[in-house]
Amino acid sequence: MTGNKVLRQAIIDKINAAITAGTITHIGEAYWTAADIEKMPAAVVLPDTNESNYKNTKGGRNRMFAFRVFIIKGIENKNDTDVEKLLTDALDELIELFDAKDCLTVDNLLHIRPTPSIWDSEDYGGGIARIATMTLSADVIVETT
Numbered sequence: 798m799t800g801n802k803v804l805r806q807a808i809i810d811k812i813n814a815a816i817t818a819g820t821i822t823h824i825g826e827a828y829w830t831a832a833d834i835e836k837m838p839a840a841v842v843l844p845d846t847n848e849s850n851y852k853n854t855k856g857g858r859n860r861m862f863a864f865r866v867f868i869i870k871g872i873e874n875k876n877d878t879d880v881e882k883l884l885t886d887a888l889d890e891l892i893e894l895f896d897a898k899d900c901l902t903v904d905n906l907l908h909i910r911p912t913p914s915i916w917d918s919e920d921y922g923g924g925i926a927r928i929a930t931m932t933l934s935a936d937v938i939v940e941t942t
Contacts, residue, residue, distance in 0.1 A: 799905040799937045801844045804862050805829070807903045808842050808933060812866075815894050823887035824868060831869070838870035838887055845932060849939075859907075860937045866891060868929040872918075877927070884929040888914055891931055907936040 812827035825836025834841070845863040868887045872880045892911045894900065901909045915930045 799903055799939070800860075801847065801862060803903060804906070804909075804935050804937075805842055805844060805864060807901055808864060808866070808909075811894065811901055812840055812842075812891070815890075821887070821890045821894065823883055823890055827866075831867075834869070838868055838883060840887075840891070841867045841869060843867065858939045860939050862935045862937065863912075864933045864935070866931045866933060868931070869926050871921075871924055871926050873924070880927050884916075884927055888929045888931055895933055901935075903935075903937075905937050905939065907938060909933055909935040 809827045809829065812821065812824065815821040816824060816826060824838055824840050826834075827840040827842060828834055829842065831839075831841050843865050845865045847860060847862045849858060849860045868884055868891070870880050870884060895909055895911045899908070910933070912932045912934055914932070917928050917930070919926050919928055
Protein backbone atom coordinates (compact mmCIF):
# COMPACT_ATOMS: atom_id res chain seq x y z
CA MET A 798 0.00 0.00 0.00
CA THR A 799 1.16 3.49 -0.79
CA GLY A 800 1.20 5.27 2.58
CA ASN A 801 3.34 7.51 4.78
CA LYS A 802 6.51 5.36 4.68
CA VAL A 803 6.56 4.88 0.91
CA LEU A 804 5.66 8.49 0.11
CA ARG A 805 8.12 9.91 2.65
CA GLN A 806 10.99 7.87 1.22
CA ALA A 807 10.01 8.83 -2.35
CA ILE A 808 10.05 12.54 -1.42
CA ILE A 809 13.47 12.21 0.24
CA ASP A 810 14.83 10.25 -2.73
CA LYS A 811 13.44 12.84 -5.19
CA ILE A 812 15.11 15.72 -3.32
CA ASN A 813 18.43 13.89 -2.99
CA ALA A 814 18.38 12.90 -6.69
CA ALA A 815 17.81 16.55 -7.63
CA ILE A 816 20.74 17.57 -5.39
CA THR A 817 22.96 14.96 -7.09
CA ALA A 818 21.80 16.10 -10.54
CA GLY A 819 22.46 19.76 -9.68
CA THR A 820 18.81 20.78 -10.05
CA ILE A 821 18.77 21.74 -6.38
CA THR A 822 21.85 23.68 -5.30
CA HIS A 823 20.70 25.34 -2.06
CA ILE A 824 20.13 22.21 0.06
CA GLY A 825 22.88 19.88 1.29
CA GLU A 826 20.81 16.72 1.69
CA ALA A 827 17.33 15.46 2.64
CA TYR A 828 16.81 13.31 5.76
CA TRP A 829 14.22 11.31 7.73
CA THR A 830 14.98 13.11 11.01
CA ALA A 831 16.92 16.08 12.32
CA ALA A 832 19.14 13.60 14.21
CA ASP A 833 20.52 12.41 10.83
CA ILE A 834 21.66 15.85 9.61
CA GLU A 835 25.20 15.91 8.25
CA LYS A 836 25.01 18.69 5.63
CA MET A 837 23.44 22.16 5.93
CA PRO A 838 21.14 23.52 4.86
CA ALA A 839 19.23 20.33 5.46
CA ALA A 840 15.77 19.23 4.35
CA VAL A 841 13.98 17.05 6.90
CA VAL A 842 10.80 15.34 5.67
CA LEU A 843 8.18 14.53 8.33
CA PRO A 844 4.60 13.27 8.05
CA ASP A 845 2.05 15.92 8.98
CA THR A 846 -1.53 14.72 8.45
CA ASN A 847 -3.58 12.24 6.48
CA GLU A 848 -7.25 11.97 5.58
CA SER A 849 -9.43 9.36 3.92
CA ASN A 850 -12.57 9.91 1.90
CA TYR A 851 -14.80 7.00 2.83
CA LYS A 852 -16.95 7.35 -0.26
CA ASN A 853 -15.69 4.83 -2.78
CA THR A 854 -14.92 6.24 -6.19
CA LYS A 855 -14.15 4.41 -9.39
CA GLY A 856 -10.88 2.65 -8.69
CA GLY A 857 -10.94 2.92 -4.90
CA ARG A 858 -10.82 5.32 -1.98
CA ASN A 859 -9.05 8.69 -2.10
CA ARG A 860 -6.49 9.32 0.66
CA MET A 861 -4.52 12.51 1.21
CA PHE A 862 -1.14 12.47 2.93
CA ALA A 863 0.59 15.71 3.91
CA PHE A 864 4.29 16.03 4.67
CA ARG A 865 6.29 18.93 6.01
CA VAL A 866 9.68 19.58 4.47
CA PHE A 867 11.72 21.60 6.96
CA ILE A 868 14.68 23.42 5.39
CA ILE A 869 17.03 24.16 8.28
CA LYS A 870 20.11 26.39 8.46
CA GLY A 871 21.94 27.63 11.55
CA ILE A 872 22.47 31.41 11.71
CA GLU A 873 24.57 33.85 13.70
CA ASN A 874 21.65 36.20 14.35
CA LYS A 875 17.99 36.54 13.38
CA ASN A 876 18.85 39.22 10.80
CA ASP A 877 21.25 37.13 8.72
CA THR A 878 20.33 38.19 5.16
CA ASP A 879 22.50 35.52 3.51
CA VAL A 880 20.58 32.74 5.27
CA GLU A 881 17.26 34.35 4.29
CA LYS A 882 18.33 34.44 0.64
CA LEU A 883 19.65 30.86 0.79
CA LEU A 884 16.42 29.49 2.27
CA THR A 885 14.30 31.51 -0.16
CA ASP A 886 16.23 29.99 -3.07
CA ALA A 887 15.99 26.50 -1.53
CA LEU A 888 12.23 26.82 -1.09
CA ASP A 889 11.82 28.05 -4.67
CA GLU A 890 13.80 25.03 -5.91
CA LEU A 891 11.58 22.62 -3.95
CA ILE A 892 8.40 24.27 -5.23
CA GLU A 893 9.70 23.92 -8.78
CA LEU A 894 10.69 20.28 -8.15
CA PHE A 895 7.23 19.29 -6.89
CA ASP A 896 5.10 21.62 -9.03
CA ALA A 897 4.22 19.14 -11.80
CA LYS A 898 1.39 16.63 -11.45
CA ASP A 899 3.61 13.71 -12.46
CA CYS A 900 6.79 14.81 -10.68
CA LEU A 901 6.76 11.82 -8.31
CA THR A 902 6.25 8.26 -9.50
CA VAL A 903 4.75 6.06 -6.79
CA ASP A 904 2.10 3.33 -7.17
CA ASN A 905 -1.45 4.67 -6.80
CA LEU A 906 -0.28 8.31 -6.46
CA LEU A 907 -2.57 10.70 -8.31
CA HIS A 908 -0.50 13.80 -7.72
CA ILE A 909 1.61 15.70 -5.22
CA ARG A 910 1.57 19.46 -4.83
CA PRO A 911 3.46 22.04 -2.81
CA THR A 912 1.22 24.16 -0.62
CA PRO A 913 1.83 27.22 1.57
CA SER A 914 5.03 27.52 3.53
CA ILE A 915 5.78 28.75 7.04
CA TRP A 916 8.94 30.53 8.22
CA ASP A 917 10.29 30.42 11.78
CA SER A 918 13.40 30.68 13.92
CA GLU A 919 14.26 28.16 16.63
CA ASP A 920 16.80 28.14 19.44
CA TYR A 921 18.80 24.93 19.72
CA GLY A 922 21.91 23.82 21.59
CA GLY A 923 24.29 25.31 19.01
CA GLY A 924 22.52 28.66 18.53
CA ILE A 925 19.66 29.81 16.35
CA ALA A 926 18.33 28.00 13.28
CA ARG A 927 16.18 29.55 10.57
CA ILE A 928 13.55 27.14 9.26
CA ALA A 929 11.50 27.38 6.07
CA THR A 930 8.74 24.79 6.02
CA MET A 931 6.94 23.64 2.89
CA THR A 932 3.91 21.33 2.98
CA LEU A 933 3.51 18.67 0.30
CA SER A 934 0.06 17.17 -0.18
CA ALA A 935 -0.14 13.78 -1.90
CA ASP A 936 -3.39 12.24 -3.13
CA VAL A 937 -3.46 8.46 -3.42
CA ILE A 938 -6.12 6.02 -4.61
CA VAL A 939 -6.34 2.98 -2.35
CA GLU A 940 -8.14 -0.09 -3.65
CA THR A 941 -11.19 -1.07 -1.65
CA THR A 942 -12.56 -4.53 -1.08
